[in-house]
Amino acid sequence: MSRELGLGELYRDVVRIARNYMGPAAEDYIRRRIRIVQHGDAPETITADRLDRLAAGIDMTAKVYMGPLKAAAFRDDILALREKHGDGRDPSPTA
């Protein structure tokens, strides 16, 4: 199901969530974080299997800009996107 979502959909969802925590700096911050996760690839191409690493990076760096509780909530909100977009792993083959 998640695979059917258009390219960049996940990126927009991530930015939308980030705006709740970083305000006008959300897009810059997220682009920076995604580039690190994707080793320089275009941020709009982020896929769900990178969400764990993105969330870990947010957990580490967001504490600089906000309180630890907020940073944790930010991370959890990003991880929650897996429910919508999947975690990028193929489902186990049925017997």
Added chain:
Amino acid sequence: MAGTAERPAVKPPSWRDRTRVRLRNWVRTWRAKLVLLLLAFALAPLVAQAVWDYLAARRAFQNDTLEGLQGIARAKTEALEQLALDRRTQVERIAGLLAPRARAVIATGAGVRGSAELPMLRDAEALPTSGPAAPTGAETTPTVSRQSPALVQLRETLMLLLWDRRQFEELMVIDGGGRVVASTHQEHEGHDAEELEYFRRGLAGTYVAPVFLSPITHRLTLIVATPLLDPLRKVQGVLAARLNLGNVFRVVGETTGLGESGEIVVGRRDGDRVVIVAPTRFDPKAALERSLRLGATEGRALQEAVRGHRGSGRVLDYRRVDCLAAWEHVPALGWGVVAKIDRREALAPAVHAGLRALALAIPLALGVLLVSLLASRALVKPLCDLREAADKISRGDFDVQLDIRSRDEVGELADSFERMVAAIKFFREHARAADEDEVFEEGPRE
């Protein structure tokens, strides 16, 4: 002296000034406004209820008092009315009893008057006050032959009727020409009463004269005059009875049910004035000494009563004291009766009840104040935290931590504030490291 002017010492602000400034600053705060608002909302219904209850209690006490006063005034009026009717009936009966003996005396003494001018009987002026005397042979009267057995018999009868003076002070028999032919006060015999109103009106029928000061006893009295009739119902003279008003004044002076400030006031109309005719509780010399002008603000109750009206209400009494009063008219005497009590005393129970309610309300108000302070503190604290955070940022310190977890508008404001701080921190940090970021993002420049 060299020009080293001493600088005046700066006086430190007093405790009162400091407190005033603190209070003024506190009143301007949101917390003070919240406290006042909460207090107003909490106490306003209580105060309204208390005021309503107090006014209702006052109305109730006032109505109860007026009802009580109406009952007292009615009772006094009926007592006075009954007393007047009793005396009137009594005098008429005495006149019937005395008529044959009076006729004999009048017949005997009618020709004695002759042409000599008789001294006037002036009831309201000072006369010899020897008191009632038994007829003796040694006494002389100017005109009537005291040797007349009929006169002696008449005097004895009069004295017998008067014997204890509990009801009458004097009994007089006046002939048709106005001459006093017999009296329990022998000084009055032979005097001329022709010009006296009670004589003239007594010829026509039973007449109750207004109260006046007795020259005999120097006490207040009034006269009941009634015609003496012969068997043919022809008027042969007048029997005048001077009443002892002790019983009347006892009725008036009785203040049971009137508290500490209540009294009965009795008056009669005299031209355009109302004259008080009996001593009052607070002015024993009021009788005939105090009077009120008809139409005056004070003593309205008495004015209404002497006009023949009945009523009750709040009035100024003859002392100009705010009173509750009930008034009645005594037709038999033409008097007005007022039963009154100071309004302050009548409403004292309501005031006491109000004070008790106030005493209970004070701890309640203090409790409300405490709750208001705590509630306002809880409500205002997030705003204070935000203010402090903004203040720190405005001074360049971005290391702010807000601990606002509320879900209300203040919580949303705190969220927005935190977003703003996060963005500022981010932009500020990366503005400094812009070169490195650009290197990372754009690749190394050649």
